[in-house]
Amino acid sequence: MRVAIIGAGPAGLAAAIELSRLPFVDYTVYEKANQVKEIGAGISIQPSTWRLLEHLGAAQHLRNSDWFAPEDHHYVRHYNGRTGRLLSTHFQENIPENLLHARCQRAVLQKALLASNDRSRIRTSKKLVDILQLPSGRVQLRFEDGFLDEVDLVIGADGVRSMVRNHAFPEHKISYTGRTVYRTLLPTDLARRVSGLPVDAVIFWHAPKGQWVYTCNLGGGVYELTVMTNEPLTDTEQQCVSWGEDAEVGSMSSHFKNFHRPLQDLFAMTGSIQRYAAFAGPRLPTVISNGNVALIGDASHPLSGAFGAGAGFALEDAYTLARGLSWAHSISSSALLVDALKLFDRVRSPHYERLYGVLDAFKAVGETLADPNVTLNDDEEVAVLVATNWAKRHGWIYEYDITVEVERLGTNVGVSWEKIVEPARARL
Numbered sequence: 001m002r003v004a005i006i007g008a009g010p011a012g013l014a015a016a017i018e019l020s021r022l023p024f025v026d027y028t029v030y031e032k033a034n035q036v037k038e039i040g041a042g043i044s045i046q047p048s049t050w051r052l053l054e055h056l057g058a059a060q061h062l063r064n065s066d067w068f069a070p071e072d073h074h075y076v077r078h079y080n081g082r083t084g085r086l087l088s089t090h091f092q093e094n095i096p097e098n099l100l101h102a103r104c105q106r107a108v109l110q111k112a113l114l115a116s117n118d119r120s121r122i123r124t125s126k127k128l129v130d131i132l133q134l135p136s137g138r139v140q141l142r143f144e145d146g147f148l149d150e151v152d153l154v155i156g157a158d159g160v161r162s163m164v165r166n167h168a169f170p171e172h173k174i175s176y177t178g179r180t181v182y183r184t185l186l187p188t189d190l191a192r193r194v195s196g197l198p199v200d201a202v203i204f205w206h207a208p209k210g211q212w213v214y215t216c217n218l219g220g221g222v223y224e225l226t227v228m229t230n231e232p233l234t235d236t237e238q239q240c241v242s243w244g245e246d247a248e249v250g251s252m253s254s255h256f257k258n259f260h261r262p263l264q265d266l267f268a269m270t271g272s273i274q275r276y277a278a279f280a281g282p283r284l285p286t287v288i289s290n291g292n293v294a295l296i297g298d299a300s301h302p303l304s305g306a307f308g309a310g311a312g313f314a315l316e317d318a319y320t321l322a323r324g325l326s327w328a329h330s331i332s333s334s335a336l337l338v339d340a341l342k343l344f345d346r347v348r349s350p351h352y353e354r355l356y357g358v359l360d361a362f363k364a365v366g367e368t369l370a371d372p373n374v375t376l377n378d379d380e381e382v383a384v385l386v387a388t389n390w391a392k393r394h395g396w397i398y399e400y401d402i403t404v405e406v407e408r409l410g411t412n413v414g415v416s417w418e419k420i421v422e423p424a425r426a427r428l
């Protein structure tokens with residue numbers, strides 16, 4: 001089976017490791033950048049992500065100093081950003097020491113995944129520009145430099161602005177959410193100079209209208225400052241900012257003028273910052289198409305980092321897709337690629353439906369707070385937001401164990417394979 005993976009972000013690199021273990025698959029990773037860039041700010045490693053990094057062999061390339069995990073096992077603290085008052089702390093319970101929630105630089109994760117990849121399978125400077133469905137059921141891929149490939153399966157791991165998704169679901173559109181994110185990395189030692197700033201912690205400092213400042217130690221002497229604002233960008237600005245365009249620190253801090261002193265001091269120490277427009281789109285009805293396209297990672301769920309768990313979701317997708325391919329190959333010699341994709345979709349689409357449901361609930365809270373009849377002052381509004389949208393009941397997102405989900409389906413498949421695959425075949 002010839003497979004093309006489009007994109008060498010966490011999703012594409014994880015999928016490549018998975019496929020390298022399937023002897024019946026011949027795969028190539030195509031990445032538009034001229035090198036697999038180890039860039040970005042902070043990223044979360046949840047318990048499920050740790051399990052998958054172990055499974056992928058990538059965890060062995062991460063040293064303890066590469067990441068940060070709070071000593072008291074909290075995974076997040078929520079403060080009122082104006083008063084500096086602690087509103088809630090969420091602790092991890094019954095999580096083994098080696099799986100505790102951690103934060104690291106995206107670059108560190110990329111490097112660990114790359115180290116477990118066969119580099120000869122990764123082709124850089126290959127921007128996919130066109131996909132053609134052939135009468136044979138195969139897919140022809142055309143790249144910007146004129147290079148062509150023909151494959152049985154295309155895995156779209158090409159991020160939030162996915163070209164593969166545009167091909168598979170032309171009616172699906174992502175749009176600017178009206179939110180602008182600022183990010184920077186600072187030396188942790190510099191952050192330690194800020195009096196009253198809890199450096200060894202994972203913190204959201206909340207402001208009204210869903211704006212926040214996020215501070216976190218990332219390990220390796222690096223400290224993260226990420227800021228969510230409701231700053232509107234022009235059409236031109238929205239298009240050119242994708243994961244980082246240099247911006248003024250002052251335009252970021254202007255949104256938080258009344259914030260707690262330590263945050264003001266941290267802003268004052270920040271020399272440079274980047275911003276990007278947060279784009280998102282509605283949930284896809286399915287993450288597969290035409291029996292020969294599968295979407296994984298941000299391409300499959302354009303949520304624009306809404307849950308801060310994009311890398312974890314990407315690894316879960318790659319794992320599930322590989323298990324689907326493996327089962328379809330081993331259980332029935334007559335199994336079709338579409339059967340494997342169907343299995344993948346049966347696990348992941350309901351999961352994303354649930355995640356989008358959480359976002360709908362968030363939106364409802366925002367609408368209630370915006371109702372002119374609701375008269376809360378800023379601090380009361382922040383307290384309500386933290387008690388609702390940021391409540392611990394959403395912890396399942398981070399503790400979800402994909403291996404259990406996949407095994408459960410696998411057991412069912414063993415019992416009733418035909419029941420699952422026949423309806424898929426009937427649609428061909």
Ligand SMILES: Cc1cc2nc3c(=O)[nH]c(=O)nc-3n(C[C@H](O)[C@H](O)[C@H](O)COP(=O)(O)OP(=O)(O)OC[C@H]3O[C@@H](n4cnc5c(N)ncnc54)[C@H](O)[C@@H]3O)c2cc1C
Pocket residue numbers: 006007008009010011012030031032033039040041042043044106126127128129157158159160161162163243296297298299305308310311312314
């Ligand atoms: C440069 C960059 C920096 C990021 N920094 C952060 C961060 O600091 N914190 C955070 O939480 N998330 C960050 N993200 C997003 C984060 O990596 C994802 O949310 C998550 O890890 C899932 O990864 P992904 O592989 O699905 O998507 P991505 O990480 O977005 O990777 C997609 C890959 O596909 C490639 N690609 C896109 N279009 C094409 C095409 N037409 N042809 C070939 N290749 C293509 C891109 O160059 C990219 O390498 C960043 C993404 C990028 C691209």
